[in-house]
Amino acid sequence: MKRTLKQDRQQSAQPLSPEDLLLGTLGMQAVGADLASHMKRAQLNKHELARVAGLSPSYIGYLERNEIKKVGRDKIVWFATAANLDLEKTNQILARYQLDRIGPSDASLFIQASRRRKIIGVQPVYHGLGYDVLMLALERLEGDLVVVHDMPLAALRSPEYAIFSDSVKWEEKWAMEFQKLKGLEPFDDTVQELYARRLLDSIYLEIRLGLHRERLKNVRAILSKGFSVELLVCRGCFEDHVAQRSGADTPERQHLVQHLATHLVFMRQFPAFRFRLVEDCPQLRFEIKHTPGKADDGHVFLSGKVRHYHVQRTSDRLLGFASDSRKLYKFLNMEYARLRDLAGNTAWDPEAVREQIIGVCEKRDIKKVEILRAEKMVESLPLYA
Numbered sequence: 001m002k003r004t005l006k007q008d009r010q011q012s013a014q015p016l017s018p019e020d021l022l023l024g025t026l027g028m029q030a031v032g033a034d035l036a037s038h039m040k041r042a043q044l045n046k047h048e049l050a051r052v053a054g055l056s057p058s059y060i061g062y063l064e065r066n067e068i069k070k071v072g073r074d075k076i077v078w079f080a081t082a083a084n085l086d087l088e089k090t091n092q093i094l095a096r097y098q099l100d101r102i103g104p105s106d107a108s109l110f111i112q113a114s115r116r117r118k119i120i121g122v123q124p125v126y127h128g129l130g131y132d133v134l135m136l137a138l139e140r141l142e143g144d145l146v147v148v149h150d151m152p153l154a155a156l157r158s159p160e161y162a163i164f165s166d167s168v169k170w171e172e173k174w175a176m177e178f179q180k181l182k183g184l185e186p187f188d189d190t191v192q193e194l195y196a197r198r199l200l201d202s203i204y205l206e207i208r209l210g211l212h213r214e215r216l217k218n219v220r221a222i223l224s225k226g227f228s229v230e231l232l233v234c235r236g237c238f239e240d241h242v243a244q245r246s247g248a249d250t251p252e253r254q255h256l257v258q259h260l261a262t263h264l265v266f267m268r269q270f271p272a273f274r275f276r277l278v279e280d281c282p283q284l285r286f287e288i289k290h291t292p293g294k295a296d297d298g299h300v301f302l303s304g305k306v307r308h309y310h311v312q313r314t315s316d317r318l319l320g321f322a323s324d325s326r327k328l329y330k331f332l333n334m335e336y337a338r339l340r341d342l343a344g345n346t347a348w349d350p351e352a353v354r355e356q357i358i359g360v361c362e363k364r365d366i367k368k369v370e371i372l373r374a375e376k377m378v379e380s381l382p383l384y385a
């Protein structure tokens with residue numbers, strides 16, 4: 001029997017495990033218990049979750065006790081990103097309130113979530129949309145930004161580049177899955193389920209696209225307000241990064257050239273945008289957001305390093321932590337100062353850094369003229385202007 005796309009969506013909106021069928025019969029009573037278990041997993045109590053989600057504690061209480069019959073979709077999304085829920089779990093909650101599933105046009109709800117998000121205590125960051133929402137929330141805070149990393153500034157990638165590696169790997173994965181399933185009827189249930197998950201994945205990518213557009217705009221906004229952005233990247237890691245992406249005539253090469261050209265354009269447009277290559281390879285990747293006017297206060301995000309990318313992407317894969325802990329802030333500041341001092345003051349000269357970046361590219365057959373062309377193109381894009 002053939003099913004329509006609409007039926008697919010309805011079907012995937014209601015996961016049909018025996019547990020869910022049971023919850024369905026219990027109706028709204030199940031929602032409160034569900035929310036409580038999500039909070040427990042995120043290690044947040046009601047008050048903390050309320051601050052992180054930008055909702056009031058009493059509102060969270062009403063939700064837990066099922067005292068609200070009509071809940072806004074926006075509030076479910078704010079709750080879900082604060083509790084690090086993936087799209088499927090978010091859709092399950094929406095379905096219980098008879099609300100539409102997350103669609104491609106919902107990026108604005110996630111951007112709102114980042115505006116409301118408070119970084120308090122120590123918050124885990126998992127793979128998925130929660131990561132983008134949190135990075136946007138951190139980078140959006142007023143204050144100077146310091147980034148210590150093994151690659152150029154992620155927020156300066158074109159939005160298409162940001163989702164490119166995800167989508168490429170998923171295309172490959174799906175091709176393999178379909179290969180394995182060859183010989184099955186086209187509307188076999190397993191294939192049907194793959195279609196439904198694929199639909200979810202395209203929505204995920206669409207929302208990430210929106211979030212990345214916002215991150216890019218945000219860097220410019222922070223610099224325009226007079227705050228600085230300092231980027232320290234290990235030279236060896238940077239050379240590897242360029243080498244891995246510089247294959248002739250690949251879309252990845254074009255993305256890379258545009259990404260680097262964006263750094264060069266920003267360095268020219270904003271003296272407070274400082275990029276330098278350091279000889280010492282940082283053991284941790286971290287971002288520090290200084291609170292204006294408070295010398296020993298700020299917010300941080302830190303994560304480990306991934307050496308080999310996996311196809312598997314799961315929302316319970318822990319990537320790192322964000323925190324407003326003063327001690328963590330001090331430790332990371334000390335590490336930043338150590339790396340900065342090792343490089344010496346001359347490494348800040350924008351002209352010298354520009355030549356270094358172009359030099360690394362030329363070693364990989366990316367010609368200077370290609371980079372200059374990309375700079376002109378970046379300057380003409382409305383998103384960067």
Ligand SMILES: [Zn+2]
Pocket residue numbers: 150234235236237238280281282
């Ligand atoms: Zn390195």
